[in-house]
Amino acid sequence: MMNEAKPIVTCQGSPILFSTLHSNIAQGLPKEPCEWRRSYGRAPRSVYLEASFVPYDPDILPDEDEKTLVSRPYFHIYWIDCDVEAYKQTVRDDIIEWLSALKTRNIPDWLIVVVTSDESRVKAKLLPRASVFDKVKSDFCSKSPERCIALTEPNKLDSKSSESWSQFFQRLRTLLLQAFNRHLNKYEETMRSKREKRNEQGWNYFSYFVFQEELAFMLEMLGLKEDALIQYDELDAMFDQFVENFANGDTVKWLTPLGKPCTSWEGVSLAKSLDHELRDAVKQNNASLLEFRNYLLSRQAALLFQMDRAWEVAMRTLDYLYNTAVEMKALEVEAPDGALCCWAFLSCLEVLYACNKHNTSQLDDKFALYTANLWDYAHKKLRELGHLCSLMPGLTPTSAQLSLVVDLVAGMGHSEESLSLPTLQKPADKLRESLSSPESFKRHYLDMCEQAMGTYKYIGRFRSARMIGLELADFYMKIKEAPKAENFLLDSIKMYQQEGWHYLADGTMVKLADCQRLLDNRGNFLKTACHIACSTELSVSDRGRYFEETMETLKQISDKSNDHIEMRASQTVFIENIAFDHVSVSLNDHLTATIDLCSNFPQPLTFDIVQISIKKCTESEALEFIQQQQKQQQQPHLTKHKRQPSGTHIVFDKIANFQPVTQQLPSQINFQTTIEQNNKRLIACRIECDSAHQLLKRTDSATFNTVPTTICRDDYSTCLTQSLVTLQPGHNSLTFSIQVREKGVFHLGQMCLSIKSLDLLKPLTSIHACFKVVSIVPEFILRPKDTDNFLSGIEQEGILICKLGSYSLMEKSSISFSTTPFFSISSQNGGKEVLMDASGPHSVQEIPVLV
Incomplete structure (x- = not known):
């Protein structure tokens, strides 16, 4: 394999010597890195050199014009382990022949290694004559002393041997890099010439x-x-x-x-x-x-x-x-x-x-x-x-x-x-x-x-996963495994709704309806079909067809069961405005509320009953209402409760580990296409979005709020109600009236539009539509009948004026009085109790009395 190849280094001289040192050299060479500085200003590299050591053979020497890098020998070493006499008799001539062969091929990358021992050094000191190392340097390396090196006692483990090995490896690495540089520079020059x-x-x-x-x-x-x-x-x-x-x-x-x-x-x-x-x-x-x-x-x-x-x-x-x-x-x-x-x-x-x-x-x-x-x-x-x-x-x-x-x-x-x-x-x-x-x-x-x-x-690439889920849903539909398809479709719809892609969400709703039709789940199909019928993103024909299916399915469910199906009305009805005739009313008075709403049903639809639950506020909610009421008194135009912000009708279902885009994206994005051609051939194409700076701007880092995925029917024991209400497609205005019978601060909780066995529920708590019910206590006024003032000590006729305030008398009642000493009130016939007729709130009665 290519990653096992190593640069080739030939070895000549004493084969027995090299065989004993081969493993040490092969293992020691790559132990330390060396810096390789290349030409043309390229950054230096730190490399660990390895080599494949093979016996020298003149036949494998490459020619100067040979254009290979991997299989050629890069370096040549001659190993000497002999005394001076052997060197003079045979080794010197062998080196001459070896160098001659290298020079013939113009190979300057060689090294002569002389292995010495301590005994030879002692003899050299006793007998003053040149050593083998000195002879070699004098004969062959006088101009290039770096081409000859002595290796002292290579088989020992003392410090002197280790230092000798270190010097040898450092010299070998340096000369190898020089050889590589020489060959690579020449090779790259040829390569550049070919490329040009x-x-x-x-x-x-x-x-x-x-x-x-x-x-x-x-x-x-x-x-x-x-x-x-x-x-x-x-x-x-x-x-x-x-x-x-x-x-x-x-x-x-x-x-x-x-x-x-x-x-x-x-x-x-x-x-x-x-x-x-x-x-x-x-x-x-x-x-x-x-x-x-x-x-x-x-x-x-x-x-x-x-x-x-x-x-x-x-x-x-x-x-x-x-x-x-x-x-x-x-x-x-x-x-x-x-x-x-x-x-x-x-x-x-x-x-x-x-x-x-x-x-x-x-x-x-x-x-x-x-x-x-x-x-x-x-x-x-x-x-x-x-x-x-x-x-x-x-x-x-x-x-x-x-x-x-x-x-x-x-x-x-x-x-x-x-x-x-x-x-x-x-x-x-x-x-x-x-x-x-x-x-x-x-x-x-x-x-x-x-x-x-x-x-x-x-x-976390949930969008990509949901796209595959849509393909799987289509596949499962074809193999009649609708339950699995329904789960994938629901996941995709949730994702589209979270990110505001209503066109894609409603388009997937159509597939979901087909799936639920196969499942024969009429309750879920009814909700989905109703949603599609009220979609503003789909075609009129699709909406009309699913409206008819909604009515037909609703009839079938109502005929077979008395159970009610509850459904969020977020897609079907939008609240545009809520206004009360008075933000503060008296106990037992009638309160009138006018609600403007928009129906997304493609055809007129008559509901059996429309109810709006009324809930009593807590103390904190009441305090907030009083503050709002004070602002409304300063700014009368704020007495109406405007439509909720856009997008609040969207159901945000929580998906684990999903971070949705909090800003509401448009259903369609305007873009421009640019196509570049040369000689009628396409070179480049580009799509540019005109509003990219708005769509891609940084979103608010606030926590993403989610609306509960389920909604329950409120308590409608106290509610605004109307029967047989027909909603036309588009704008509608409904007026409700109720007599308030409890004092306090109240708010509208939920709207319920009921038709047969379907209840469309619309939460209203986010709108903060509140009103206050106050109680007016009864008031009694006593005045003389014919004079301006009462006279003390004599019985006189008087008129008792009774103002009932917020209360009423359901039947004829008697009133008894507790007075101070020397003062009494009685009826005209002398009785201690005064009789009052039955009357409603805010009524006034004038009763003749004796004082």
């Missing part, structure tokens, strides 16, 4: 591809995975540019083989980091467009996996799938219907299996996001194949479609290598099984959808 000739006749992209890929191999060997990846990215971008130019009429000869009809649509294989067979096809310009794209992605993925960036493989795969499909159209490659879908599906699964295998970290949001997108894309391609081959529910395949399935299966290939886990099927086997029968297709399609939905929900 790309517009000349006879230039071949695939020959250049192999040439630059050699550089990527070299950088990968040195551990510079990021730099190697850049090489493939540059080749990818260059190919994209050539295809774009071809689409605009600039044809090149080397692109012609890529336009041949597609006969194989195997997905990308990530089982090996380097597919030699596929690379040979690319090298010989025999690869198809899909094969070339598969090879390029496999190499990019191999490098990213080595850098522990599995999430980026998933991210790049989507672009790879989209771009390749566009390139197939641009190059006018003929392929059977469904071939690209098969290729995309197989590639998605292979990448997903590979990403899961190489993802060493926990499932983070970034990894989950891109893998979720791949699961989503794969399930869409499987759905396309299902429609194409009539495997979706309700479809029957024809003979032509059965023949197409056979052709598609044949083009998937029979690759035995895959990264599928033992418990998982290989992508090709999974697709073959999916296309084998409707039952297998159903099982695999539902698995793919659930996998995509689950991953989207994990990262």
Whole structure:
């Protein structure tokens, strides 16, 4: 495999010596990093050098013009372990021959290592003559002393040996980097020269591809995975540019083989980091467009996996799938219907299996996001194949479609290598099984959808999950599993309502009604049909049809049961205005309330009874009312209770972990499209929103308030009521009257519009429509009948004026008086009790009395 290749270093001299030191050298060389400073001002890199040490052979020495980087020897070492006499007799001549062979090939990258011992140093001191190391430096390294180094007692473990090893490794790393720089600089110069000739006749992209890929191999060997990846990215971008130019009429000869009809649509294989067979096809310009794209992605993925960036493989795969499909159209490659879908599906699964295998970290949001997108894309391609081959529910395949399935299966290939886990099927086997029968297709399609939905929900992408849920709802409807479809439809409607997309919510309501019709759930169907009939987003024909169905269903329910169905009236009726004739009334007086409301029913509708519950306020609510009343006295125009803010009729159902947009979005967005063309060919297209600054502005960070999802019928023992109320479509005005029989502060709680067994409930507490009931106490006034004043000491006639205030006398009553001494009041016949006639509130009676 490519990531196991290492730069080659040849070894000449004492084979026994090197065999004893080989393991130490191979392990010690990459232990410490070294800084590699490259040319052209590129940032230095810290690399850990490794090498493959092989015996020296003159036949493997490369020529100066050889344009390879991976397989060539980069460095050459001569090992010496002998005394001065042996050096003079044989070793010196062998070194001369060795250096001569290197110079013949213009190879300046070599090093002579002299292994010495402490005994030889002692002898050199006793006998004053030059050592082997001195001889070598004098004979061969007088101008390049860095090309010779002594290694002292390499097999010992003392400090002197360790220091000698350290100096050796430091020297070897430095010289290796110099050798790499020399070769790479020359190679990159040649590569740039080739790239500059790309517009000349006879230039071949695939020959250049192999040439630059050699550089990527070299950088990968040195551990510079990021730099190697850049090489493939540059080749990818260059190919994209050539295809774009071809689409605009600039044809090149080397692109012609890529336009041949597609006969194989195997997905990308990530089982090996380097597919030699596929690379040979690319090298010989025999690869198809899909094969070339598969090879390029496999190499990019191999490098990213080595850098522990599995999430980026998933991210790049989507672009790879989209771009390749566009390139197939641009190059006018003929392929059977469904071939690209098969290729995309197989590639998605292979990448997903590979990403899961190489993802060493926990499932983070970034990894989950891109893998979720791949699961989503794969399930869409499987759905396309299902429609194409009539495997979706309700479809029957024809003979032509059965023949197409056979052709598609044949083009998937029979690759035995895959990264599928033992418990998982290989992508090709999974697709073959999916296309084998409707039952297998159903099982695999539902698995793919659930996998995509689950991953989207994990990262909080509930919108994407709900979109897949809509597809599943349609699928379950076709296979007659309406209960499962209903749950997915309800989830989508809740999401649309939360975000203010009423057009989408009401459109999904139509699907929900069809689902509930199959379930024969008349109660739920009645609510849904009523909602659709009152929708302002749907067509008049749809609303009228569902209004008729609402009335028919209501009649059927009323005939079979006396139970009442309660439903929120948020969509059917809007309160526009509530006004009282007086904000403060006396006990036992009549209060009149005028309510302006808008009916969204498409036709006139007569309700059996309309009621509005009246609730007594608490002390805090009463205090708030008094403050509002004082403001209203200062500003009379505030005595009317205006319509609630827009959007309060929306039912906000709480969805776990869902953060909805708090601002109300419009049902439609105005936008402009711009299309750029060159020579009647599309170059770019753009969509611009005129109100993007408003739609995308930062929303309020306040807590998102939700309205309860359920509503219960209030206590209507005290209420405003009217019978047989006909509401016309649009504006209506209703007047209610009630005699108040309890003092205090009251507010309107809920409106109930009843027709047969359906109760439409409308909460009114948010409107704060309040009124105050005060009590006027009875008042008695005594005055003389004929004079201005009473005289003390004599009996006189008087008039007793009785003002009942807020109270009433239901029948004839007597009044007795408790007076001060020497003062009494009696009836005209002398009785101590005075009789009063029955009368109502605020009545006044004048009774003759004796005082």
